[in-house]
Amino acid sequence: MLKVNNIETWYDLIRALHGISFTITQGDVVALLGSNGAGKTTTLKTIMRLFYDLKEEQPEKGTIEFLGERIDRKDTDEIVKMGIGYVPEGREVFPELTVLENITIGAYTRRDKAGVKSDLENVFYHFPILKSRKNQQAGLMSGGEQQMLAIGRALMSRPKLLMLDEPSLGLSPILTQEIFTIVKNINEKDGVTILLVEQNVNMALKYSHFAYLLENGKIVRADKPEVLREDEDIKEFYLGIATEQSVKGYKRYRRKVRFR
Amino acid sequence: MPFGQLLIEGLAMGACYGLFGLAVVIIYRTSEVINFAAGTMAVFSTYIAFHMITFYGHPFWLAFFFALVFAALLGMFVEFFFLRPAKNPTLLGLIVITIGVQLLFGGLVCWKWTADQQAFTIPFSYQVIYEPLPGVFISQWAVAVFVIAAVIVTLLFFFFKYTKLGTAMRATQQNKHAAKIVGIKTDRIFAFSWAFSSVIGVTAAMLISSRTILDPEFMMEPFLRAFAAAVLGGLMSVPGVLLGGGIMGLIENFFGYAMPAWKPITAFVVIVLVLCVRPSGLFAKHYVKKV
Numbered sequence: 001m002l003k004v005n006n007i008e009t010w011y012d013l014i015r016a017l018h019g020i021s022f023t024i025t026q027g028d029v030v031a032l033l034g035s036n037g038a039g040k041t042t043t044l045k046t047i048m049r050l051f052y053d054l055k056e057e058q059p060e061k062g063t064i065e066f067l068g069e070r071i072d073r074k075d076t077d078e079i080v081k082m083g084i085g086y087v088p089e090g091r092e093v094f095p096e097l098t099v100l101e102n103i104t105i106g107a108y109t110r111r112d113k114a115g116v117k118s119d120l121e122n123v124f125y126h127f128p129i130l131k132s133r134k135n136q137q138a139g140l141m142s143g144g145e146q147q148m149l150a151i152g153r154a155l156m157s158r159p160k161l162l163m164l165d166e167p168s169l170g171l172s173p174i175l176t177q178e179i180f181t182i183v184k185n186i187n188e189k190d191g192v193t194i195l196l197v198e199q200n201v202n203m204a205l206k207y208s209h210f211a212y213l214l215e216n217g218k219i220v221r222a223d224k225p226e227v228l229r230e231d232e233d234i235k236e237f238y239l240g241i242a243t244e245q246s247v248k249g250y251k252r253y254r255r256k257v258r259f260r
Numbered sequence: 261m262p263f264g265q266l267l268i269e270g271l272a273m274g275a276c277y278g279l280f281g282l283a284v285v286i287i288y289r290t291s292e293v294i295n296f297a298a299g300t301m302a303v304f305s306t307y308i309a310f311h312m313i314t315f316y317g318h319p320f321w322l323a324f325f326f327a328l329v330f331a332a333l334l335g336m337f338v339e340f341f342f343l344r345p346a347k348n349p350t351l352l353g354l355i356v357i358t359i360g361v362q363l364l365f366g367g368l369v370c371w372k373w374t375a376d377q378q379a380f381t382i383p384f385s386y387q388v389i390y391e392p393l394p395g396v397f398i399s400q401w402a403v404a405v406f407v408i409a410a411v412i413v414t415l416l417f418f419f420f421k422y423t424k425l426g427t428a429m430r431a432t433q434q435n436k437h438a439a440k441i442v443g444i445k446t447d448r449i450f451a452f453s454w455a456f457s458s459v460i461g462v463t464a465a466m467l468i469s470s471r472t473i474l475d476p477e478f479m480m481e482p483f484l485r486a487f488a489a490a491v492l493g494g495l496m497s498v499p500g501v502l503l504g505g506g507i508m509g510l511i512e513n514f515f516g517y518a519m520p521a522w523k524p525i526t527a528f529v530v531i532v533l534v535l536c537v538r539p540s541g542l543f544a545k546h547y548v549k550k551v
């Protein structure tokens with residue numbers, strides 16, 4: 001459904017993405033993992049074409065295809081209309097709008113009133129707390145509630161692909177669990193394909209059907225979660241499961257990871 | 261002059277400052293820049309109305325609406341050709357751009373209509389005085405100001421609160437990045453805010469001009485007072501700037517009556533005092549971003 005082919009994104013003279021390729025199959029939950037500064041957020045912003053302000057030619061190289069159509073030179077609002085929803089890192093709700101206004105503005109690009117109304121009910125079904133707080137100012141909600149609001153807002157554009165950037169950031173384990181369950185429901189009940197960016201590798205592997213590992217702007221692993229879970233490097237550096245010490249008793253240094 | 265009349269005329273002038281301050285605030289909230297060209301842009305549009313009435317003999321209301329349309333186009337023109345091309349501008353850079361626009365249009369107006377003082381008349385004269393209650397005097401001009409200001413503020417309120425475009429404007433003001441994500445064409449919102457601001461600005465300018473004088477510089481002091489009103493209101497809130505405008509109008513009128521020599525500098529004294537005591541304005545509210 002989404003096909004990213006060898007994209008390169010630059011911040012002035014710094015190359016943040018060194019030619020990334022990956023695909024997302026319809027109906028899947030796909031995880032994009034990686035440590036801080038790996039380029040996960042940059043990848044999502046490149047797909048949404050949010051760097052247009054900085055520079056018109058982003059990505060500098062490579063192509064992005066969504067449902068068989070090139071989107072790497074389309075405007076963000078057209079990409080939203082085509083069916084990509086984006087929940088940005090750090091929620092980014094509109095602090096002085098009410099919760100209800102925040103949700104309904106998610107349907108800004110849509111014209112079908114009846115569909116918008118039923119989608120609003122669907123958002124309230126997934127997040128009952130938003131319904132009880134609908135007249136509150138969004139800036140006064142807790143971090144977790146704002147995360148739910150940001151997801152609800154993205155759902156209002158009736159996306160075919162929903163991209164979530166670190167939805168568990170700053171949330172308690174219980175709330176993280178809750179959010180992941182809801183995301184799973186959205187995937188299964190509403191049939192929305194999901195691209196999940198996460199630092200919480202354990203959780204992400206549990207809920208995804210396929211995962212990519214990003215390091216320094218390159219994809220270094222691409223496999224099913226069951227396989228990645230057994231990977232020595234991932235075990236040690238992302239899941240924090242200590243493996244046995246080497247024969248000489250030194251701590252093992254990180255192997256240089258390479259993909260294909 | 262009796263106290264009651266000083267009060268009412270002061271409030272009417274204050275309403276003009278408030279309206280013009282609103283024009284400043286609308287741009288500040290979207291583009292995060294003080295538009296130093298606001299005064300001159302309003303002067304330019306006022307001259308268009310003046311020209312139509314004086315040289316072509318059109319009726320006032322036609323000239324008035326034409327000036328509004330012209331102002332809207334002028335606002336979009338400035339946004340599109342002067343501010344938009346600046347990619348990743350600094351705040352100072354943007355301010356310098358608006359000052360450049362101010363000089364440009366100032367020069368243009370002087371060249372076309374000369375620096376002579378003209379009289380700009382609207383159908384509501386400040387020399388026609390009503391006495392609705394014994395001892396209370398109010399000029400026709402003041403009545404018109406209050407009505408127009410009330411209509412504009414009410415329309416603005418409903419526009420921002422209940423329309424899709426109004427909500428999108430507020431959203432863009434609060435978080436441009438998120439606005440793009442939900443599919444709002446933020447560039448258009450910016451152009452639209454400039455048009456909006458320019459239209460409100462010229463309305464206020466025409467009211468002010470009919471009370472004072474029409475020349476290329478006539479908005480200089482009102483702009484600074486409106487700016488002071490906006491600062492009083494914290495540069496963000498609509499009721500704040502209106503209240504600020506009212507305060508400015510009253511201070512000016514009472515000072516002007518009691519100590520005429522002090523009248524021109526009251527605005528600056530007020531700005532300095534407010535910035536000393538409450539740097540973010542009297543009515544500023546702040547939202548802390550949650551993690």
Ligand SMILES: Nc1ncnc2c1ncn2[C@@H]1O[C@H](COP(=O)(O)OP(=O)(O)OP(=O)(O)O)[C@@H](O)[C@H]1O
Pocket residue numbers: 011014016034035036037038039040041042043089199
């Ligand atoms: N606006 C920017 N200007 C310059 N460099 C940037 C900018 N944004 C990100 N970078 C750099 O690009 C690289 C990738 O950043 P990115 O935000 O995509 O990482 P990330 O994988 O999302 O990390 P995190 O998990 O911490 O959110 C980093 O090295 C970062 O320093």
Ligand SMILES: [Mg+2]
Pocket residue numbers: 040041042089165
């Ligand atoms: Mg990130």
